[in-house]
Amino acid sequence: MLKKIPFRRIRWPGWVVLAVIGISFIYGMAHLVEAIRFEPDSGNASPLTIDFKTETKNADTYTMSIKTPKMEDKSIKKPIQGWINNEKKAFLKKVKENKRQLGNGSRAHLVIQADSAKSTDDTFHILFHSYQLVDDVRGIEHVKTFTINAAEKKIVKLPDIMEINKEASNMIRNRLMGHPEPKVQKALQDPASWNWSLNETALTLYFNEIDESGPTELTIPIHAILPFLDEKIADSLEVAKASIEPGKYVALTFDDGPDPYVTPRILKVLKDHDVHATFFMLGSQAEKYPEVAKGVAEAGHEIGNHSDHHKDLTKISKEQMTKEVLASRQKIMSATGQLPSVLRPPYGAIDGEVERLAHDNGSSLVLWSVDSLDWKNKQVNAIHSTVEKEMTPGAIILLHDVHSTTADALPGLLTMLEKEGYEFLTVSQLQAKLAVEAASPFYGNMKKG
Template identity: 40%
Template structure:
């Protein structure tokens, strides 16, 4: 008979602790743990849609994922599954490339944005664009579309929109090919056999619908060489009206003709005293439906002007708030369209983020963004080049309120008070309520210290800076 081994209790305890440590360390990559934030908002321009935005920043990677959410789980499920698959694939690549990432001076990045397009009051197409960069010469891009019918609580398929008989599909394919043929930039890269293959099965098409266009999306390499990037084909809705099913034609009633709203003009700024004590307050990531109005009220009470670095997607979701910011005399800056890490995108991706944001901000507020602030403060030579070509200065900050990290009004006040000097640019965010709670006492304190609150452009003009370049503001 075998004798039962008796182990000292301290040995058994040590093995137990070691086992727990091994289980935790093998299942968790501690170097990937860092600050993350999830926030859900309700875009005023798209009733019935909530937008869940999750951002995360670690030593190895950054990510920003926006997912529209409805009250119907059967609509949410396929959208969540797609974004989760993209994130899972990205994190697996990050782990596979860990040694390379740790040896370089950059981080991997995943950005997923969802742009809604209104078909009708109860029907939207959601265009998801995912971009990931984990090293190498180029990143990977992917597009996925979902069209949802809130009234009937269902996903809309292409067969619900277009008559799927060959009598309808043959002219539609011809329209698509004609549009692609007119894109001169594609002609050296297009593969006709791949295009035919992609158009063969309509059920696999990535499409969106609006009152103006039927749009088809092709992923990078799907129909052309990689140098062409992703391809988007727009067909005016009037051209395909005979191919539309009757129910969709009702959804796409043309709106009444409206007179264009007058552009919002920026008020003339009073001359600044070269010896004055000025500070520039800046607010990133908005407009936010709850926090931005609070901040605007506080700034008005203190007769303070500030600069709001808006996301194009947020300006599109909350156009009335973007317009209010401009109407109250504040400056609006470009903070990208979807909070992507611009340094990971390449020139084409950077230009796309900047131009889309600029267009959406102008449409919502009537004001063209005067300056650019790259998300995370991340920039490289490509970012500087694109900003220089646009003649827009890149603006960072000299005082970080750390409101994104502490989410505490007292801590925010303490950080700014300890570091502010004349000529400082203060980083805050108009998406956190504690930031609004910190402002009244903070502005009162700075006023007692003799500060006046001006926009970033005013500060640059006072310091006689050039039109382009990178600026931080003054530090202690």
């Protein structure tokens, strides 16, 4: 089943800060204030046997613990050390600015952790997590990655191995849906500056600028980015390509129904094309038109829950939210004979309470990756154009079975996708087929849905 959260914020583990405080205490007891020492890290070796050293510093107003790789090549070492120095400089500047609040047991902390991982046959990544705590209870987090070509002894930028054209940029932007568009636009301006890592299953991007709560981590399955990768890089990821079954898969989803006029028309078109879809029903609509809802289930389509009255679940009380979801589930089950196991919150609005409610009731959260905008552009050609422009394998398409223009557009839409080689699945089938995070779990910031 789908876990529908497209991206996640990186949270620094509390034990790291506690460890730094503990180290500071030990140093303080030993009267090693202002001492700096370097020591090799013990424990498991990195995946590429890269050695790391840890610099620790304990002062009256701050502590530092900085892990760095031991690199001999100056062309690689210089930019890495330069970034670390900038983090230290910014931290110490804040310490100075807040010196009146620090000291006498109150200290600021800088922790930089690092790890390495193999990417392709010739490249590996070093991933840094920087955490600064000075005058903010939450602290400030940064992520920085360096991808290194071991054979050529140089740092590789993402545009060196991947074409970031308009199609690729749109695909990434869609996956960041729900974040402030101006910040997303700014973050995507310079692909050469992106923090990224690549392995046989996915491309992961890290954006520090989008969310004030911390870095945004975005994982894109390998099948979605293979068309944009350099041929040599793609060839080095044979394991990933071999794991993807032939064919291009897509899931059609319909929201806000059932409708006594539009839903039957859509069912007929789907039957004519031998396509199964997922219908996210409103409980109030299923209760009002039970025969139509039953017809959807009898046609073999997947039934999902879209709440009872299409309220933003994040803007009502916990009791109201629970009632919206559970009452809808009961009404849908009564009408269709099926207990919906997938939940699409109205407007794509999700928070921790919504996640917990879904989990506690055995439902997976499902959003979308391609918004047809049928609720906005009620024109057949506009719907076709929007979907065609945003389509990628593994996508979930958002449609609504309450607009007559959607029913008008559906035959041509299915024909267009069939000609492009797409096969149609329900959202649950899509996840089972791909067995990776599909191009579906996205927050929506639309006014419909």
